Amino acid sequence: xxxxxxxxxxxxLCEKNAKEHNATKITKVEVKIGKLSGVEPYLLETAFNxxxxxxxxESADFVMHLQDLVVRCKNCGYERVLEQNIFICPTCECGxxxxxxxxxxxxxxxxx
Amino acid sequence: MCKDCGCSITPHTHDSETHVHEHTHNEHANxxxxxxxxxxxxxxxxxxxxxxxxxxxxxxxxxxxxxxxxMSSPGSGKTALLEATIDHGGxxxxxxxxxxxxxxxxxxxxxxxxxxxxxxxxxxxxxDAHMVHEGLHHMPIEGLDVVFVENVGNLVCPASYDVGTHLxxxxxxxxxxxxxxxxxxxxxxxxxxxxxxxxxxLPYFDFNIEKAIQETRKLNPKVDIIQIDSKSGKGIEQxxxxxxxxxxxx
Numbered sequence: 411x412x413x414x415x416x417x418x419x420x421x422x423l424c425e426k427n428a429k430e431h432n433a434t435k436i437t438k439v440e441v442k443i444g445k446l447s448g449v450e451p452y453l454l455e456t457a458f459n460x461x462x463x464x465x466x467x468e469s470a471d472f473v474m475h476l477q478d479l480v481v482r483c484k485n486c487g488y489e490r491v492l493e494q495n496i497f498i499c500p501t502c503e504c505g506x507x508x509x510x511x512x513x514x515x516x517x518x519x520x521x522x
Numbered sequence: 523m524c525k526d527c528g529c530s531i532t533p534h535t536h537d538s539e540t541h542v543h544e545h546t547h548n549e550h551a552n553x554x555x556x557x558x559x560x561x562x563x564x565x566x567x568x569x570x571x572x573x574x575x576x577x578x579x580x581x582x583x584x585x586x587x588x589x590x591x592x593m594s595s596p597g598s599g600k601t602a603l604l605e606a607t608i609d610h611g612g613x614x615x616x617x618x619x620x621x622x623x624x625x626x627x628x629x630x631x632x633x634x635x636x637x638x639x640x641x642x643x644x645x646x647x648x649x650d651a652h653m654v655h656e657g658l659h660h661m662p663i664e665g666l667d668v669v670f671v672e673n674v675g676n677l678v679c680p681a682s683y684d685v686g687t688h689l690x691x692x693x694x695x696x697x698x699x700x701x702x703x704x705x706x707x708x709x710x711x712x713x714x715x716x717x718x719x720x721x722x723x724l725p726y727f728d729f730n731i732e733k734a735i736q737e738t739r740k741l742n743p744k745v746d747i748i749q750i751d752s753k754s755g756k757g758i759e760q761x762x763x764x765x766x767x768x769x770x771x772x
Contacts, residue, residue, distance in 0.1 A: 412679035
């Protein structure tokens with residue numbers, strides 16, 4: 411249940427950006443959540459909607475983009491969306507490098 | 523798409539006679555997008571934690587101390603491993619302990635004569651970089667070889683937080699079962715080293731060690747794996763040799 415801690419960091423980040431832009435209200439928060447970032451999207455959304463009260467995000471919509479796991483083989487250039495958690499190149503058996511899908515980003519804010 | 527600011531998100535209307543544009547343009551506040559309403563941020567949600575983690579890592583590095591984040595489920599033998607490592611001798615260890623309640627783990631380390639500081643996280647299921655930083659203020663690291671951060675027993679949440687160590691060591695004990703790597707991929711991908719602990723129990727459990735190793739390497743092809751038993755001492759020599767080698771590179 412670390413989704414609550416992550417939402418707290420997200421709300422702090424939103425407030426910091428709102429202050430930098432002299433905004434008094436945030437109306438939309440867009441995040442990108444990697445499928446292998448270790449958070450449960452449903453719980454993250456619930457946590458956001460619980461903790462946004464009495465913050466600048468109180469009336470903000472929460473838009474979540476789920477990011478697939480994108481991998482590449484440095485050796486042979488094989489690149490694709492990984493469906494199963496097997497991080498070995500099927501062509502040359504090298505380890506695959508993750509290009510996207512393991513992190514959580516705040517992407518965009520809409521504010522007034 | 524809006525011609526003025528290039529954004530494609532904020533709803534607005536364009537009319538040839540009366541150009542109604544709902545964006546509030548404020549070039550001073552947001553020179554990049556010319557739009558005070560929609561801003562592109564693209565920042566990691568745990569950015570503040572990650573910066574604190576870098577600070578912690580610099581602190582360890584500047585003292586020539588190897589720092590290790592020890593993660594596993596509860597009861598897989600983290601504290602027993604640390605006791606066995608201290609008993610082996612040859613390395614000066616310090617331990618920052620994370621638990622929801624009690625000082626029992628720190629007391630076990632202190633009883634072995636090594637410095638330890640207990641962080642009680644209350645209801646928090648993981649340590650973050652700020653908690654470890656706070657712990658470092660209570661534990662001088664001068665003269666130590668290795669500092670362990672013994673994370674809260676949990677195979678999920680700690681994996682998302684960089685606490686500012688150099689290496690992640692993950693424990694998998696034989697009684698937990700060989701299916702854990704596949705079930706908790708984020709944690710086992712985060713591991714630099716996997717320690718398969720309580721190995722002396724292998725004859726008594728349906729734990730297929732080859733399968734556990736194979737499943738972990740599918741997730742994490744570069745991981746180093748050591749089989750260990752802290753009670754009997756099996757694998758401790760290899761583990762301490764690994765720590766010495768890593769410490770010598772710091």
